[in-house]
Amino acid sequence: MDIEPVRIEEANAEAKKAGVTGRVRFAVQDFHQAGFGEAAVVTIYLYTRVMTKLKPKLLAELKPRARVVADQFKGMGDWKPKKTVNKHRHPVSLWIVPSKRKEQGQTVSEIAANRRRVQYARIEKRRASGCEE
Numbered sequence: 001m002d003i004e005p006v007r008i009e010e011a012n013a014e015a016k017k018a019g020v021t022g023r024v025r026f027a028v029q030d031f032h033q034a035g036f037g038e039a040a041v042v043t044i045y046l047y048t049r050v051m052t053k054l055k056p057k058l059l060a061e062l063k064p065r066a067r068v069v070a071d072q073f074k075g076m077g078d079w080k081p082k083k084t085v086n087k088h089r090h091p092v093s094l095w096i097v098p099s100k101r102k103e104q105g106q107t108v109s110e111i112a113a114n115r116r117r118v119q120y121a122r123i124e125k126r127r128a129s130g131c132e133e
């Protein structure tokens, strides 16, 4: 989706060239009006400030563990990407939506800190039981 009709015309022309018109659909739409609830993966190519506006909607609507993949820009603030690869023209980053049930109401930094605490506790427990050096 894109709010600029010309971008959708370009996308349709590219799909035709690639022979995939039956498998993709592009729409002139404002992402503020779109529903993301059913998406397993959202791919975006948005400027940083626009991505920052989309972030709360993605976190509110996407299911836990859904993936967000962004080309070039990083506008998720303290929601850090799980991975960034630099194999293409631009860096490509991956974010994974945290579990809402357990982590609702926490900031992304708090969620990350809690996960680290749980990981360290597991390592310590295994060390103490002699399972790990």
Ligand SMILES: C[S@@+](CC[C@H](N)C(=O)[O-])C[C@H]1O[C@@H](n2cnc3c(N)ncnc32)[C@H](O)[C@@H]1O
Pocket (backbone or CB within 6 Å): 001, 002, 003, 004, 007, 029, 030, 031, 032, 045, 046, 047, 050
């Ligand atoms: C970095 S450009 C990407 C252009 C094009 N999609 C491409 O892949 O080359 C960002 C695009 O986001 C679109 N955009 C900005 N705000 C939007 C919104 N609220 N809903 C949908 N598209 C939006 C702009 O129209 C612009 O085309």
